[in-house]
Amino acid sequence: MGFSQALSGLNSAAVNLDVVGNNIANSQTVGFKGSSVQFADVYTGALAGQGNRVAAVLQDFSNGTLEATGRSLDLGINGNGFFRFTQGGEVVYSRNGQLTLTADGYLQNAQGARLTGFPAGVGTGGQPVELRVPADAMNATPTSGVDISMNLDATVGSIDRTAFPFDTTDSDTYSYANTGTVYDSLGIQHTMTTYFTKTADNIWEVRVAVDGNADSANVGQLVFDNNGSLNEPGSTFPTYSFAPGGGADVLDFDIRFDGSTQFGNDFALNSLDQNGYAAGALVGITFDDDGTLRGNYANEKSQVLGVITLANFRNPEGLSPNGDNVWVETGSSGQPLLGLAGVGQFGALESGAVETSNVDLTRELVDLIVAQRNYQANTQTIKVQDEVLQAAVNLR
Known part of the structure; x- marks a missing residue:
């Protein structure tokens, strides 16, 4: 014995x-x-x-310690959860977030397992798919609205429109002008000039020209109260319609002047925003703390390409190690609980860092x-x- x-x-x-x-x-x-x-x-x-x-x-x-790497495709989970991968037709789970971008745009680890996530705009109600970064450029978006906030100088004199008909080439026919940028449906940039003419006390005429072409049919009027604040119900905001040619659609946009004032100060443009932009090629990708995958484009815009899916288990100790830094679910581990980073039981994602052993x-x-x-x-x-x-x- x-x-x-x-x-x-x-x-x-x-x-x-x-x-x-x-x-x-x-x-x-x-x-x-x-x-x-x-x-x-x-x-x-x-x-x-x-x-x-x-x-x-x-x-x-x-949890192991998160260690900064400075590499944008390295991800670490600060808390609970596993990355969800597909490998050889099988779903596997890992805490190793060292990723590379393949020639066809898939995010995968060194062993060829592809990272999965929810498609853009679907959320947790969708079915996880292999995340892919398309090489396509971002399409151009034409301008449909312009927001201007400014101060108009209350001390300037009025201009008699009958005596001085509006002329873009004659500065005596308007009180003030500023310029901005708008885009047509092909993403071509055009210069928008807005002209302001004081026609009476607290009343200003507004006209718009694109590339020097004024739309005489759409003239706005800004009305201010005695305290210099814009009286929006009493004002009419101009719209503009312009045919840029070259195969682009007609450019139609509205202009708003919310927050504009009329004080005894110099003319000042506080902000000018428009919602159009040119087409742009993909220049890189980034990850948010919640796992959102964003594509960054040469036109300085970004768009959501997908959201990383995290998984957790009732009994993680029941997972079966499968080699190559991955585990597979078993009857002891229970079924995976899917969710988003930073929500509920799932930890936040750290980009540019990995979790050490x-x-x-x-x-x-x-x-x-x-x-x-x-x-x-x-x-x-x-x-x-x-x-x-x-x-x-x-x-x-």
Whole structure:
């Protein structure tokens, strides 16, 4: 019996050495989770036990430290959750967010597993798909609205429109002008000039020209109260219609002057915003803390390309390690719970950082010494049992 007891101890000690050795070997593996061995004694109704056995090898899913890399395609999860990948037709899960962009635009890890997420605009109600960054340029968007906020100088004199008909080339026919930019349906930039003419106290005529072409049919009127604030109900805001040619659609846009004032200060343009933009080629991608994947374009615009899907499990320790820094679900882990980073139980994403291994190298080296001594002690038991048996054989 003594030999079998010692042999069981040797086998268990060997497994413990394997686990500790594997932890040490992966102390620098991104996203690695260390393991520990649980032992159980063996009894078969005999007076003395039959030795021990390995009851389980448990994985430690505590978080590792986030380490900055400065690389935009490196991602780390600050909290709970796993990245969801597809690999060889199988769904796998990982804490390793070291990604690369393939030639056809897919985000994948070093082993070729592709990152999944929810399509843009769908949210968690959709089905996760492999995230892909299209190489297509962002289409141009024509201007449909312009917002101007400014101050008109209350001290200037009025202009008699009958005596001075409006002429874009004659500055005596208007009080003030400013310029901005608008875009047609082909993304071609055009110069918009807005002309302001004081026609009476607290009343200003507004005209618009694009590329020097004024629309005489659409003339606005700004009315201010005695405190210099814009009287919006009493005002009429101009619209503009312009045929740019060259195959572009007719350019129609409205102009608003919310927040504009009439004080005894110099003319001042506070802000001018319009919602059109030119086409732009893709120049890069970024990730938000909530996992939103954004494409950045040469026209200084960005658009959402998708949202990274995170997964969690009722019992993460039940996941089965599959090599290459990934796990697969099992009956013990339960089904994956999908969600978005930073929402509920899921941690936030950190771009430009990775999660280091959660292995405490100092502790593992101490455990290695203990495991080694345990192995030696069991070999000593075999030696003693051998000596006892030899003594019995030598009896005369």
